Amino acid sequence: MSSKYEEEECEEKEEEEEPDWKIWTDALEELSEIEDAFELDENGKLHGKKILDVGTDCVKPLYMALKYEPDKIVGINEYFGTFPFEPTLKQKSRFFTKKEIQFYEYSLFDEEQLKILGIKNKKDRFDFVLLSKTLHHLRTGKCVASKRGPKHRCREDEKCCVYEFKEREIFSRLFELGERIIVYEAFYPQGKDADKVRGRGGYFTTKEWKRIFSYLLKNHNLKLIRPVRYRPDSRNLKKELEKIEAKLRQVDYICFYVEE
DSSP: OOOHHHHHHHHHHHHHOOOHHHHHHHHHHHHHHHGGGSOOOTTSOOTTOEEEEETOOSSHHHHHHHHHOOSEEEEEOSOOTTOTTHHHHHHHGGGTOSSEEEEEOOOTTOHHHHHTTTOOSGGGSEEEEEEESOGGGOOOSOBOHHHHOTTOOOOTTOTTOOBOOOHHHHHHHHHHHEEEEEEEEEOOTTSOOTTOBTTBOOOOOHHHHHHHHHHHHHHSEEEEEESSOBOOOGGGHHHHHHHHHHHHTTOSEEEEEEEO
16 A cells, blocks of 8 residues: 555656657647748748757757758757657658758857857858747846845855846857847746746846847847737837837737847
8 A cells, every 4th residue: 555655756756747749739839930930932941941949849840841841950959858859859850851950969158069060150150040938048147036026035056046138148149150030939027937947047027028129129130920920110119119018918929030
């Protein structure tokens, strides 16, 4: 006869083990939201194009290879431990598609690792850099949690900390890698980020989004894809930021792309 402790422990393990199919269905749903951010040819393909998937879930690259047929797709992630099927996809994808799919356990902030991608100048860059629910994990600055709650005290494990997001630094790095940066992000300013690690992660607040969009409008060509498809006018910054903020409050996810 099992003890109450053993039963509770078993229930906890069952809750922790998320079925793989959810990762696959989520990736399919996200890709349907992102699709219009790509520059497809008349046949709806991406022939001759290269895609870099930053913070990859390992599933969208396979879907993109099957549907859009780009020449090459590379996925990078700092840790593949939550995607146990990554080695299988990497090795067996050739049975599904002739297109090249590669995965690397790389960090966006590691210069030596990124050299292996072979980007020596602008001509070598990827055509598209995709960040699907990844941008808010690229926080690198000091903890700003005290600005959200004055009672916050930084702990050694930084579990309750939230790093600052440095938009100029991050987008400059992304443009070193690709020509069009595609961002798909959740908008849950009061929600808890289940994937947050130490101070990295934590959904963007409305104030942070306004600062990010302000920077992008001033320095790059920005086009919104979801929830509404249009190109904001950088000449009327205040009005456009108000319009974007109003749209953010109506949705859970937003998709846009930026170019130099």
